[in-house]
């Protein structure tokens with residue numbers, strides 16, 4: 458038995474001999490937003506199409522509320538799966554008014570239909586637009602109509618494929634928030650596909666990070682961001698700095714001091730990965746830097762290559778004395794050092810991730 462609203466078990470999909478979705482298992486819980494997050498081409502839309510029933514897997518099963526809806530033999534038709542769809546090109550019917558669009562797929566008594574449509578248009582803030590036509594609405598307004606239309610039949614699961622990608626950047630966050638509020642109010646389980654980490658973190662209760670057809674990590678946004686499984690997972694959410702070293706006696710020595718590497722045999726090549734906001738920088742005092750501390754380790758000297766004002770923060774690039782490599786740090790934007798300025802960098806220990814160097818394929 459399972460308490461998941463939607464469950465995928467070992468889904469595989471091949472196109473022309475190439476496996477695009479590989480042994481993918483995933484649960485979406487009632488009332489939660491789960492994000493399938495991954496780079497372009499990793500198999501997100503293919504997975505969604507299989508769940509919706511418009512494509513078919515080569516192996517694996519799909520369950521809704523514990524009931525099998527699809528394996529490679531048995532198949533509940535798409536329209537009987539209680540699944541709502543909202544895709545990037547959420548085309549509204551151009552010849553139907555806003556209220557007719559929302560009520561289109563609703564097979565209930567006329568008065569119930571009018572109530573449901575009114576209620577949804579009220580919730581998306583478009584009640585006064587109900588007699589308008591799609592071409593009279595902005596992109597954001599059309600998106601809200603499409604959301605209302607998808608929610609009208611009260612689907613128990615909503616599948617959303619990059620539903621905000623056509624919208625103006627400044628509109629996006631507002632629409633994401635109001636969409637989320639409405640989905641939560643309706644209690645729908647949501648599987649949202651996106652390649653934007655910012656969107657996933659803003660919307661998701663749970664993120665499933667996908668790469669090459671597989672889920673490589675799954676968890677709450679906080680955990681995925683703060684405890685990535687490997688360098689690529691860390692780098693998907695922000696720029697990262699990478700410092701290499703070799704394990705000796707469960708330690709790796711770097712210009713920034715020693716790092717613990719318990720359980721790794723001597724000679725293992727590792728990389729220490731740190732996000733730019735977790736470097737500390739300090740001034741150079743006649744060639745000397747700050748004292749080492751247990752939290753920040755040993756400082757290493759670098760010279761400012763360039764500093765970019767980014768609004769809330771500045772991005773500073775350093776060329777490091779120890780090997781001429783570049784490290785990037787973000788600092789509050791009031792601080793914009795000149796190129797050529799020597800400075801000292803430290804790595805905040807508790808923010809460093811240590812991973813074995815992936816073997817070359």
Ligand SMILES: Nc1ncnc2c1ncn2[C@@H]1O[C@H](COP(=O)(O)OP(=O)(O)OP(=O)(O)O)[C@@H](O)[C@H]1O
Nearest residue numbers: 472473477495496497498499500501502503504652
């Ligand atoms: N019908 C198809 N026939 C052949 N190859 C396909 C088909 N559909 C998808 N693919 C391939 O499968 C891979 C995954 O495609 P998919 O659309 O699932 O990616 P995605 O993760 O949604 O990417 P994006 O973020 O760009 O939308 C791609 O390499 C794509 O070219």
Ligand SMILES: [Mg+2]
Nearest residue numbers: 501502503618
């Ligand atoms: Mg896609």
